[in-house]
Amino acid sequence: MAEPRKADLLITGGTLLCMDEGRRVLAGHSIAILKGRIVDIFADGNVPYAPLESLDASGCIVMPGLINAHTHLPMTYFRGLADDLPLETWLNEYIWPLEGKLLNSQFIRDSALHGAAEMIQNGITQIHDMYFDMPAIAEACLEAGLRAIIGGAVIETQAAIHASDRPWLEYLLETRQRYSGNALVDFDLAPHSIYVCRRETLEKCAQAASEHGFLLHMHLSETRGEVAECLHQHGRKPVFYLRELGMLDLPAVYAHGIWVDDDEIELLASAPASIAICTECNLKLASGILPLADYLKNGVSVCFATDGVASNNNLDLLAELDLTAKLHKAVNNDPTFLPAEQALRMATIGAAKALGIAARRGSLSIGKDADICVLDTASLAGQPLYNPYSQVVYALGSRAVRDVVIAGELVYRDGRHTRIEEQKLLRDAQRYRELIARELRA
Numbered sequence: 001m002a003e004p005r006k007a008d009l010l011i012t013g014g015t016l017l018c019m020d021e022g023r024r025v026l027a028g029h030s031i032a033i034l035k036g037r038i039v040d041i042f043a044d045g046n047v048p049y050a051p052l053e054s055l056d057a058s059g060c061i062v063m064p065g066l067i068n069a070h071t072h073l074p075m076t077y078f079r080g081l082a083d084d085l086p087l088e089t090w091l092n093e094y095i096w097p098l099e100g101k102l103l104n105s106q107f108i109r110d111s112a113l114h115g116a117a118e119m120i121q122n123g124i125t126q127i128h129d130m131y132f133d134m135p136a137i138a139e140a141c142l143e144a145g146l147r148a149i150i151g152g153a154v155i156e157t158q159a160a161i162h163a164s165d166r167p168w169l170e171y172l173l174e175t176r177q178r179y180s181g182n183a184l185v186d187f188d189l190a191p192h193s194i195y196v197c198r199r200e201t202l203e204k205c206a207q208a209a210s211e212h213g214f215l216l217h218m219h220l221s222e223t224r225g226e227v228a229e230c231l232h233q234h235g236r237k238p239v240f241y242l243r244e245l246g247m248l249d250l251p252a253v254y255a256h257g258i259w260v261d262d263d264e265i266e267l268l269a270s271a272p273a274s275i276a277i278c279t280e281c282n283l284k285l286a287s288g289i290l291p292l293a294d295y296l297k298n299g300v301s302v303c304f305a306t307d308g309v310a311s312n313n314n315l316d317l318l319a320e321l322d323l324t325a326k327l328h329k330a331v332n333n334d335p336t337f338l339p340a341e342q343a344l345r346m347a348t349i350g351a352a353k354a355l356g357i358a359a360r361r362g363s364l365s366i367g368k369d370a371d372i373c374v375l376d377t378a379s380l381a382g383q384p385l386y387n388p389y390s391q392v393v394y395a396l397g398s399r400a401v402r403d404v405v406i407a408g409e410l411v412y413r414d415g416r417h418t419r420i421e422e423q424k425l426l427r428d429a430q431r432y433r434e435l436i437a438r439e440l441r442a
């Protein structure tokens with residue numbers, strides 16, 4: 001008999017939603033993981049592996065980890081502090097002044113760690129973040145074991161005086177160098193939006209992204225007001241302005257993309273760009289409903305995001321899929337619009353393509369990184385089960401997430417974090433709540 005092969009982790013017995021080209025759904029299959037990668041996927045039975053660790057996923061759905069395409073991890077401590085307000089009031093009177101007073105590396109790291117733990121709990125294995133102090137966010141993600149592409153926000157308003165004084169490109173290059181060779185964190189370039197960056201700065205961002213191979217990450221056309229301002233200031237619709245700046249030639253993820261015209265959608269369709277949909281946040285701030293059917297019809301790449309906790313107020317990506325699918329079925333008067341499988345593809349392999357990491361992540365495929373989410377279906381809400389895709393999107397939700405593997409490591413097992421102590425996060429959140437509440441009263 002042949003020697004059993006080596007594996008660090010073996011996940012056995014689950015129903016695999018591979019989210020690969022072949023759209024494979026494999027019942028009763030196992031995944032062998034070695035050195036952070038998937039090395040084998042095979043039918044249960046004669047197990048040819050002697051793993052260091054095993055995870056029994058019988059009765060579970062096993063799928064690639066979710067990818068959250070637009071987040072602000074360090075804003076987690078701002079959850080629920082100023083709700084039911086217009087976006088401008090919320091930003092100008094609460095968020096930006098508080099950030100000006102409170103932000104330092106320790107705050108950013110602690111708040112980001114809370115957010116990172118919450119992401120993992122919700123089956124998210126990779127985020128695409130935008131904020132200040134990239135190293136503090138990186139340290140939090142490394143501590144929790146979460147993958148992240150972190151964009152140092154470039155922002156130029158009086159209210160946002162906390163932006164680093166140092167030249168942003170130098171800072172970004174230095175940070176990327178400092179963490180190079182790291183499996184979990186990477187960095188990109190995040191000019192916040194058209195309305196808080198000058199033309200010269202956006203041109204420089206485009207040039208730097210092209211020269212140094214950075215993905216671009218930006219807010220786009222979230223409100224009618226910002227579109228009107230762009231027309232007034234620059235004489236162009238936002239997407240046409242981006243083209244003029246040279247940004248449309250470059251890989252980019254644009255968050256929101258609500259108020260776009262047909263000719264802008266056509267431009268985006270021919271660009272290496274993706275739209276990160278933030279439905280809950282857009283509904284809560286009454287920003288609007290994006291033209292999802294038009295995006296999809298024109299072949300624009302679209303993925304899902306929670307945006308920051310401060311505006312959402314949760315980091316539940318599966319809830320975004322559920323809500324978005326239902327909302328746009330109603331908007332389009334078409335129950336066949338955005339089926340559960342398509343929504344889940346957009347949150348896994350689709351988002352991986354948007355972030356330029358599809359060769360390594362986004363599906364359960366041999367050779368790819370072992371970023372995996374296991375959902376328990378042995379619950380009242382999980383049974384009976386006819387279609388695993390619709391079960392995940394419409395029935396199970398994030399509360400069914402039982403285990404999460406990132407880079408081959410079980411960072412969340414049986415509903416518990418393995419790297420971080422949840423009780424400490426709760427104590428820290430309480431401590432910061434008091435600090436923030438004091439500032440709000442001041």
Ligand SMILES: [Zn+2]
Nearest residue numbers: 219255307308
């Ligand atoms: Zn945002």
